[in-house]
Amino acid sequence: MSELENKIPVTILTGFLGSGKTTLINYVLKAFHGKKVAVIENEFGEVAVDNDLIVDAGQEIFETQNGCVPCTLVSPHSYNSKVRGDLVRILHELIEQKRGKFDMVLIETTGLADPGPVVQTFFMDKTVQDAFQIDAIVTMVDAKHFQQHLDSEELQQQLAFADRLILNKIDLVPEEADQKDLIANLSAINPSAQVIKSQFGQVSLDEILNIRGFDLEKVLDREPEFLRNDEACDDNDCHDAAHNHSHKRHDISVTSVGIYLPGELDFDLLNGWVQSLLASSGQNIYRMKGILNVKGEEDRFVFQGVHMMFDGQQDRAWRPDEDRTNRMVFIGKDLDREVLTNSFKSCICFKPAIVVYSLPRQEAKRCIQNVIPATQPAENNGHRHRNQFRCDSATTILQASTCSFAFGKRYLDVILLNFQRLLFHGESGYECDIARNDHAGRNVYECFAKRDSIFIH
Numbered sequence: 001m002s003e004l005e006n007k008i009p010v011t012i013l014t015g016f017l018g019s020g021k022t023t024l025i026n027y028v029l030k031a032f033h034g035k036k037v038a039v040i041e042n043e044f045g046e047v048a049v050d051n052d053l054i055v056d057a058g059q060e061i062f063e064t065q066n067g068c069v070p071c072t073l074v075s076p077h078s079y080n081s082k083v084r085g086d087l088v089r090i091l092h093e094l095i096e097q098k099r100g101k102f103d104m105v106l107i108e109t110t111g112l113a114d115p116g117p118v119v120q121t122f123f124m125d126k127t128v129q130d131a132f133q134i135d136a137i138v139t140m141v142d143a144k145h146f147q148q149h150l151d152s153e154e155l156q157q158q159l160a161f162a163d164r165l166i167l168n169k170i171d172l173v174p175e176e177a178d179q180k181d182l183i184a185n186l187s188a189i190n191p192s193a194q195v196i197k198s199q200f201g202q203v204s205l206d207e208i209l210n211i212r213g214f215d216l217e218k219v220l221d222r223e224p225e226f227l228r229n230d231e232a233c234d235d236n237d238c239h240d241a242a243h244n245h246s247h248k249r250h251d252i253s254v255t256s257v258g259i260y261l262p263g264e265l266d267f268d269l270l271n272g273w274v275q276s277l278l279a280s281s282g283q284n285i286y287r288m289k290g291i292l293n294v295k296g297e298e299d300r301f302v303f304q305g306v307h308m309m310f311d312g313q314q315d316r317a318w319r320p321d322e323d324r325t326n327r328m329v330f331i332g333k334d335l336d337r338e339v340l341t342n343s344f345k346s347c348i349c350f351k352p353a354i355v356v357y358s359l360p361r362q363e364a365k366r367c368i369q370n371v372i373p374a375t376q377p378a379e380n381n382g383h384r385h386r387n388q389f390r391c392d393s394a395t396t397i398l399q400a401s402t403c404s405f406a407f408g409k410r411y412l413d414v415i416l417l418n419f420q421r422l423l424f425h426g427e428s429g430y431e432c433d434i435a436r437n438d439h440a441g442r443n444v445y446e447c448f449a450k451r452d453s454i455f456i457h
């Protein structure tokens with residue numbers, strides 16, 4: 001067996017934000033091709049989402065930690081940084097611990113990455129170089145949107161490095177003549193790469209895997225400095241031949257805002273929010289994606305947006321032990337973190353709550369209003385209840401000492417079923433009031449303690 005045949009083939013999958021890389025990976029993993037694939041994911045964005053969107057096909061999935069592998073590779077300082085180390089570490093781990101358990105490696109680079117530095121990794125670490133062989137660089141191209149990002153240095157590099165260009169999303173450019181124009185544009189940028197048309201990444205796997213398409217000589221012809229392991233110069237106007245200009249940082253005006261938000265989302269509010277967000281800032285939001293917990297749904301809701309196009313779909317069911325925190329990431333220009341976070345928060349369904357307090361009524365009301373504004377005395381059939389307050393339609397505040405009897409006798413089931421949150425007011429005193437058994441013999445306080453309780457002091 002030749003040395004080349006002994007090496008593990010690596011496919012580097014690149015492509016601009018939202019072009020369909022994850023879609024292609026899922027297609028590859030689901031398609032029968034008799035190969036075990038180790039997938040390495042690298043995301044740009046504060047909140048990791050992609051690794052969770054890869055189908056569970058019994059494959060090994062690795063994730064490089066935070067940020068952008070390529071842009072941390074550009075200087076010697078960052079070359080040794082943790083993120084860069086991550087990719088090498090994962091490759092070493094594959095060789096040392098998983099050898100024989102996979103046949104090929106698929107690396108998904110971030111949509112904002114120049115793939116060059118990832119490629120360099122395979123020539124700069126001896127162990128990696130001995131074990132792996134880049135098979136091909138496959139670049140996904142979003143047929144609808146790629147032309148509007150052609151001034152991006154990263155996209156140009158992604159196109160230039162490609163051994164195969166997949167012109168994806170052709171369903172969004174249905175006219176044959178338009179498709180021909182796009183192919184001609186791509187071929188002008190990279191004449192040596194074969195262009196393959198696709199919809200949702202469905203391509204013949206023989207055309208992209210194990211094709212031995214990568215040719216270092218071709219890269220060096222284009223970029224003679226490619227394998228120079230010295231600090232890259234970031235100055236776009238610098239023409240000093242002594243400097244390494246082979247790779248530049250990505251456009252720093254493109255940033256990411258990631259949001260973790262506990263709670264259940266109201267679907268209608270979510271829908272309205274997305275529409276108004278895109279109407280006001282759609283031009284600047286290149287990419288949105290999220291895994292969301294929509295009220296009343298047992299399945300995860302996966303939200304995807306690429307420029308003005310968005311869709312949401314039910315995904316697999318939430319696992320019983322899974323944290324249902326909503327995860328959302330935005331990537332784009334001039335993103336306003338506060339506006340995005342607060343507007344996203346406004347889609348959360350109000351959690352019904354019950355507040356139990358042990359202070360005199362007026363004092364308790366003042367304290368509670370600090371925590372929950374708009375607290376009003378509760379009304380029932382037009383009558384005000386002395387010891388109950390209503391913050392809004394879903395929150396009831398009860399005084400522990402006076403309501404404990406009612407809890408015990410009549411209301412426990414109603415409370416446990418209808419109130420997700422229990423706000424206790426006061427440090428002590430009320431526990432004994434409600435530490436009694438209800439009519440079914442259950443300890444009321446213990447039942448409450450299992451709820452999502454908040455203590456207001």
Ligand SMILES: Nc1nc2c(ncn2[C@@H]2O[C@H](COP(=O)(O)OP(=O)(O)OP(=O)(O)O)[C@@H](O)[C@H]2O)c(=O)[nH]1
Binds near residue numbers: 015021024111168304
């Ligand atoms: N209409 C259409 N949509 C597509 C096609 N391929 C992918 N999509 C959608 O485009 C969106 C982005 O797809 P992904 O596969 O997540 O793209 P990506 O390149 O991995 O995105 P990033 O990792 O964020 O850069 C998703 O909503 C996909 O369902 C296609 O051929 N046609």
